[in-house]
Amino acid sequence: MSVPLRPIDQQVVVITGASSGIGLVTARMAAQRGAAVVVAARNADALTQLVAEVRGQGGRAVAVVADVGRQEDVARIAAAAIAEFGRFDTWVNNAGVSIFGEIPEVSIEDMHRVFDTVYWGVVYGCLQAVEHYRARGEAGAIVNVGSLFGDRSTPIQSTYASAKHAVHGFTDALRVELRHEGDPISVTLVHPGRIDTPYNEHAQAYTEAQPAHRGMIYPPEAVAEAILGAAAQPVRDVYVGAQAKAVQLAGALVPRTVDWIMSWYMWPTQLDPNREAVPRADSALWHAGYGGQERGSHVGWHRKGSWTVAATLHPVRAVTVGAATTVLGLLSPRLLRR
Template sequence: MTEMVDKVVAITGASSGIGEATARLLAARGAAVVLGARRSDRLDQVAADIVDRGGRAEVCTVDVTRRADLERLVDTAVTRFGRLDVLVNNAGVARLGPVGDLDVDGWSAMIDVNVRGVLNGIAAALPVFRAQGHGHLVTTLSTSGLTITPTQAVYAGTKNAVRTLLEGLRQECTDGALRTTSISPGMVRTEFSDRIAESWTDRGAASALTDAVAELGMAPDAVARAIAFAIEQPDDVEVGDITIRPTRQG
């Protein structure tokens, strides 16, 4: 835990679920956290709770599809705490259904948030990491990109695009100044799963997903602990990939 003290960590999608759990855990272990999401009222509540418990937190309203918002998130960390050690690219969306449904708007939303949003985060953080001589990109992916199943083709495609991107970036940065970590969670009990079910036109499949997550899903704290593990490693150690899922998930 000593490796977490005084780390400065910015987190997107921090208003609920995995992002919120990660912010709370890292702050409890001594990190200063900068919380980014679109729901500013919820961010304020999470940050106030962290501060009330003796932690350090700042908030920044962020839509990851807007590059300027990510730049503002990074600038907030540097201005308030003097640097940025870790950017957790956690914001994401999912619209499930057969490709043949031609949900073009849903495809665009997933590409904009899941791919372009990560690229915007990299573009904002990488110059700071280079100037400091160190930095860590942690990105939430999904087991959907590891086990390909019907109805998840486009969603899994966005996650695998980012997986490829991060591996290429890792190989380009061999001077020790950048670490990259991909976290692939399985079923997690969060609002994210609820939103997937709400947007799914196949109500039977949506109901089955809701029931499966309720029965099998992990608490978001489990993923937060995996993220903390990767961050807490010594600077010369990189945890490249973590797959974390319920023991009963097929």
């Protein structure tokens, strides 16, 4: 079923978790491309600064201080969008927080809190979006930000990974139900790999070492590109980084091998032994963390973009560029010999 979505410069885009990281970058990029943005998070100061920045550049924005783990707060986000702009066209469920610690160490209360934000926040946001699109009788988009750990769980972040698994399952079910009912609603699941955001600084750490990605790391702009691409053209899934797709495939095809690899690989690549972890009282699990920052403090190979995003959203362009690069690579030795 084809879903006719508006171009980004004609859209009102709701973004949760917009005070830092992926949400902040997505809000800035959406506003720069002409969209009106409704930004939501728990950090009031960061949202106020973001709205002032967007408006100062001639854009349209409104902020809603909200905890997506509370259904009434999510309802206020939708109400604010309608009150300010009369509608919204894309709803981006992005808010998230993690815990780093082995399963027996993590409190049940902290586990519940992660699920409130990571899973129930998505459910509440999707319900608001579906209700609004059905009431308007027009097409709309829902973009849920999942994770490579929603395709294959990881040790140390078991609660976060489990919540993302739930997000992936809910998204699949929602997509099929909407199709069955004939609703013109595009539902996209974004699968980010390891992304350079303050996610590690905001996490609740039961570990002595500071949580940090160590390895291949992608910029938040790559995820924002995936989100905004999905807002304007219906697409089922977007993998941000080849690592995300590789983990999904390997987990499905050779799960025992992946178990073995993760048993030794995931401890050193999720922690920085040279730094002490942020105290749990200062984490963003139970209260707003610091805002206004796009990037975190990760240690690794920082990529400039993601070919998987380009290949999904712009397949013709990706094939053309790839073919041209291959041809130039084959011809260059011959040209140098002349």
